[in-house]
Amino acid sequence: MNAIPHATRDAVRVAAVAKHHTAGEHRVAALDGASLTVRAGTLTAVMGPSGSGKSTLLHCAAGLDRPDAGTVTVDGVDLxxxxxxxxxxxxxxxxxxVFQDYNLVDALTAAQNTLLPARLAGARAGRRHALAALEEVGLRDRADHRPHQLSGGExxxxxxxxxxxSRxxxxxxxxxxxxxxLARGRQVLDRLRAVVDVHGGTVLMVTHDPAVAARADRVVFMADGRIVxxxxxxGAAPAAEAVAVRMAGLEAV
Known part of the structure; x- marks a missing residue:
C-alpha cells in the first residue's frame, strides 16, 4: 500500500454533521452541523469543554457512530x-x-495484540510485521509480554x-x-508525531490538555456541537499558552 503524500489531500471531511442522543425524555444535540476537514499528513487536535461534542465528532469521523445528518468522507470514501x-x-x-483505556486483550501478548485487527481484517500479517510495528514504538523487546506486565505508557x-x-x-x-x-504521555505523543512526520500518516486526536494539543499541527475548538x-x-505551530487561553474563553461562556 502506498504511503499517503504529506499534506496534499484531505484524509477526512466532515460536512454539516448532526448527531443526537436521547437522555430520558430529552433529545440532546451532540453535534449541530459540525464541519471539519483534516489534511493528509497532519496531526489535528480537537478540544472543547465537556459536552461540546468532540468525542462524538471523532466517533463519527472514525465510522464508529453514524450521523443523523451530513456526510463523513474518509480517504475519499463516503461512509x-x-x-x-x-x-x-x-x-x-x-x-x-487509540483510546485512553488502551483496549488490549489481557490474554494476548503485545505481539498478538498488535496483530489482532489485521488478522480480523483477513490481512496477511505475521509475527515479523508485529515485531516491526513494535520496533517503531520502541517495544520490540516487550513483544512476548502481556498487558499486565507492561506500564500504562507501554x-x-x-x-x-x-x-x-496496516498503515x-x-x-x-x-x-x-x-x-x-507526563513522561509516559510525552513518549506516546512522540510516537503519534512519528506516524505523521516519519510515515506521512494522518492523526485526528481529541484531548483536554493544552500541552498535548500544542504538539499538533492544528488545533480546532468545539462548543455546542460545532467547530468555533x-x-x-x-502554518504556525500552536503554543500551549495560546491553546489554554482559547480553552479558558470557551469554558467561561
Whole structure:
C-alpha cells in the first residue's frame, strides 16, 4: 500500500454533521452541523469543554457512530454509502484507533495484540510485521509480554503499534495520554508525531490538555456541537499558552 503524500489531500471531511442522543425524555444535540476537514499528513487536535461534542465528532469521523445528518468522507470514501458490513471492513483496513483505556486483550501478548485487527481484517500479517510495528514504538523487546506486565505508557504504545500496522488512512486517538503521567504521555505523543512526520500518516486526536494539543499541527475548538475556532491554520505551530487561553474563553461562556 502506498504511503499517503504529506499534506496534499484531505484524509477526512466532515460536512454539516448532526448527531443526537436521547437522555430520558430529552433529545440532546451532540453535534449541530459540525464541519471539519483534516489534511493528509497532519496531526489535528480537537478540544472543547465537556459536552461540546468532540468525542462524538471523532466517533463519527472514525465510522464508529453514524450521523443523523451530513456526510463523513474518509480517504475519499463516503461512509454513509457503506452498509454495516462494508463499514466494518473499511474501518479495519483504513482507520486506526487509540483510546485512553488502551483496549488490549489481557490474554494476548503485545505481539498478538498488535496483530489482532489485521488478522480480523483477513490481512496477511505475521509475527515479523508485529515485531516491526513494535520496533517503531520502541517495544520490540516487550513483544512476548502481556498487558499486565507492561506500564500504562507501554500499553498505549502497543495500542499505537496495533493501530498503525496496516498503515491506515487516518489514526483516531481519543484522549491517548489522559491516563498517563507526563513522561509516559510525552513518549506516546512522540510516537503519534512519528506516524505523521516519519510515515506521512494522518492523526485526528481529541484531548483536554493544552500541552498535548500544542504538539499538533492544528488545533480546532468545539462548543455546542460545532467547530468555533482554530489555531495553526496559518502554518504556525500552536503554543500551549495560546491553546489554554482559547480553552479558558470557551469554558467561561
Amino acid at each position: 454513509g454509502s457503506l452498509g454495516e458490513r462494508g463499514l466494518t471492513e473499511f474501518r479495519r483496513r483504513r482507520i486506526g484507533f 500499553q498505549q504504545r502497543v495500542a499505537i503499534a496495533r493501530a498503525v500496522l 491506515p488512512a487516518v489514526l483516531c486517538a481519543d484522549e491517548p495520554t489522559g491516563a498517563l503521567d 475556532d482554530e489555531l495553526g491554520a496559518d
